[in-house]
Amino acid sequence: MAKHRLIYQIYPSAIGDLRDIAAKIPLIAAKIQPDYIWLSPIFESPWIDGGYDVSDYCKIDRRFGTMNDFRHLVAVAKKYKIGILLDLVINHTSIDHTWFKKSELHDSWYKDYYVWLEKPLNWKSFFGGPAFDYSALRDKYYLHLYDRAQPDLNFKNPRVIKEFKNIIDFWKKEGIAGFRVDSANILAENNFRMGRIPGLPGFFSYYQTKDTVAILEKLLANKGLFTIAEPVGGELYSKRKFHELTNKAFDASFNVGTLDVADSLFSIKDRVYPVNYRRWFKKLSKWAPEPAFSMAIESHDAPRAPSRFDVNPRVLAMLQFLLPSYNPCIYQGQELGTLNADLSMNINDYPGVQSRQVYRRLRREGKTKRQAMSVVRRTSRDNARQPIDWGEYILQHRHHDSVLNFYSEIIQLWRSDPVIKDGSLKVVRIKKNGVFDFYRKLGKKKYFVHLDFSGKTHSYLKDDHGDIVIIVK
Numbered sequence: 001m002a003k004h005r006l007i008y009q010i011y012p013s014a015i016g017d018l019r020d021i022a023a024k025i026p027l028i029a030a031k032i033q034p035d036y037i038w039l040s041p042i043f044e045s046p047w048i049d050g051g052y053d054v055s056d057y058c059k060i061d062r063r064f065g066t067m068n069d070f071r072h073l074v075a076v077a078k079k080y081k082i083g084i085l086l087d088l089v090i091n092h093t094s095i096d097h098t099w100f101k102k103s104e105l106h107d108s109w110y111k112d113y114y115v116w117l118e119k120p121l122n123w124k125s126f127f128g129g130p131a132f133d134y135s136a137l138r139d140k141y142y143l144h145l146y147d148r149a150q151p152d153l154n155f156k157n158p159r160v161i162k163e164f165k166n167i168i169d170f171w172k173k174e175g176i177a178g179f180r181v182d183s184a185n186i187l188a189e190n191n192f193r194m195g196r197i198p199g200l201p202g203f204f205s206y207y208q209t210k211d212t213v214a215i216l217e218k219l220l221a222n223k224g225l226f227t228i229a230e231p232v233g234g235e236l237y238s239k240r241k242f243h244e245l246t247n248k249a250f251d252a253s254f255n256v257g258t259l260d261v262a263d264s265l266f267s268i269k270d271r272v273y274p275v276n277y278r279r280w281f282k283k284l285s286k287w288a289p290e291p292a293f294s295m296a297i298e299s300h301d302a303p304r305a306p307s308r309f310d311v312n313p314r315v316l317a318m319l320q321f322l323l324p325s326y327n328p329c330i331y332q333g334q335e336l337g338t339l340n341a342d343l344s345m346n347i348n349d350y351p352g353v354q355s356r357q358v359y360r361r362l363r364r365e366g367k368t369k370r371q372a373m374s375v376v377r378r379t380s381r382d383n384a385r386q387p388i389d390w391g392e393y394i395l396q397h398r399h400h401d402s403v404l405n406f407y408s409e410i411i412q413l414w415r416s417d418p419v420i421k422d423g424s425l426k427v428v429r430i431k432k433n434g435v436f437d438f439y440r441k442l443g444k445k446k447y448f449v450h451l452d453f454s455g456k457t458h459s460y461l462k463d464d465h466g467d468i469v470i471i472v473k
C-alpha cells in the first residue's frame with residue numbers, strides 16, 4: 001500500500017523569522033497535523049527572486065535569524081512529529097554567490113562552475129527575455145534559465161556536484177527530514193545549439209536530460225531523506241518522465257502543469273486566462289492515482305485558488321482530498337480560504353521579480369500602465385506571499401463551521417477512511433462549467449463525489465447507502 005504524507009508549505013517571510021514560525025507550529029499542527037513542513041528558501045540571499053537566488057547555502061539569511069533559531073525550529077517541529085524540508089535551489093545560485101564572483105574572474109578552481117559561452121544562443125528565460133547575459137569581467141556569456149541575477153550552475157563539473165553533496169550532508173546533520181528540490185529537472189544541458197521551437201527555444205537541450213536524472217539519483221537516493229521534486233515543464237511533462245524521476249531520485253513530485261489551468265503551454269503570467277475546468281479536471285484525474293504525485297491546489301508561485309476560481313474554498317479542499325491523494329501539499333493560508341491580496345496599482349510596490357518582468361513586457365507590447373497593472377495584480381505570485389492573518393486563524397480555530405475546521409475534518413477522513421485513502425478512481429462526468437463527478441471504490445465500498453465549481457448545486461460526498469457524508473451548501 002502506498003504511503004500517505006501530508007506536506008505543508010511555508011513561504012517564510014509571510015510569517016516572520018524562524019522563531020515566529022516555530023511559535024506557530026502548535027497552531028498549525030492542531031488542525032492540519034502535517035507530516036512535513038516545507039520551508040521555501042531560508043538561506044542567505046539578496047532576495048531578487050524571493051530567496052530562490054541563494055548566495056550561501058549553509059547560512060541562514062539574517063532576516064530569518066540564526067542557526068540556533070533553526071535548531072529550535074527543528075526541535076519544536078519534532079515534538080509535533082513534523083519533519084522539516086528545506087528548499088534546495090540547485091539549478092542556479094545568486095549572482096552574489098562567491099562561486100559566481102570567482103567564476104567571473106576566471107579563478108582556476110571556479111571558472112567552470114557556471115555555463116559560459118563565447119556567443120549567446122537564442123534560448124529564452126522562464127521569466128521572459130534572453131537566457132544568456134554578457135559579463136564584461138569574463139568577456140563571455142552566462143546561462144540563466146530564470147532571472148539574470150540567477151546564473152545556472154554547470155552540472156557537468158564534478159566539483160559542483162561535490163558542493164551539493166556537502167550541502168546536503170550539512171543539513172542532514174542538522175536533523176532535517178528532507179528536501180523539496182527546486183526546478184529539479186533542468187540541471188544539466190545536453191547540447192548548446194540554437195533552439196528551433198518557438199516559445200521557449202532551447203527547452204529540449206536541458207529538459208530532464210539523462211545526466212540530470214543521474215546526478216539527482218547520486219545526490220538524493222538512499223539518503224534516508226524525504227525528497228520531493230518540482231519539475232519544470234507543465235503540459236510537456238509525461239508520465240514516463242515523471243516515473244524516471246520518482247523511481248530514481250524522489251519519493252514524490254509535483255507536476256506544475258496541474259496548478260496551471262490556463263490555455264497555454266506554460267504558466268506565463270501576462271494574461272488573465274479563462275479557467276478551463278475540463279482541461280484541469282482531466283489533468284488531475286490522470287495524475288491523482290499516481291502514488292508519487294503531490295496534489296497541490298496552491299503554491300507560492302500562483303495567485304490564491306479561491307480567487308482564481310471564484311469558488312467556495314471548501315470545494316477546493318474536497319477536490320484535493322477526495323481524489324486519490326498520496327502526497328497532498330497545503331500552502332500556508334490555503335486552509336483559511338485566503339483570497340488574493342488587494343495589491344497596489346504601482347509596480348514599484350511589487351517585490352517579485354516575475355511581476356516586474358511581466359509588467360515591462362506588457363508595457364513594451366503597448367499596454368497602458370493601467371492595463372498592464374490590472375493584469376499583474378490578478379496574476380502576480382505576490383498575491384500568495386502576503387502575511388498570514390493569525391487573528392483570523394485563531395477565530396477559525398474556534399468556529400466549528402470555519403474553512404479551517406472543514407479542512408481539519410476532511411484531512412481526518414483522508415487519513416482514516418480506506419476508500420478515500422486507497423480506493424480507485426472512476427470519473428463519471430466532467431463539464432466545462434466546473435462540474436466534476438467521480439466514484440471512489442475499494443472492495444465492495446463505494447463513494448460518490450459531486451463537485452460543482454459554479455456553485456449552482458451543492459457539492460457533496462455520498463456513501464453507498466445514499467447518505468451524505470460531506471456537503472458544501
Ligand code: GLC
Binds near residue numbers: 300301
Ligand atoms: C521555482 C520556484 C519559483 C522560483 C523558480 C526559480 O519554480 O518555485 O518560485 O522563482 O523556481 O528558482
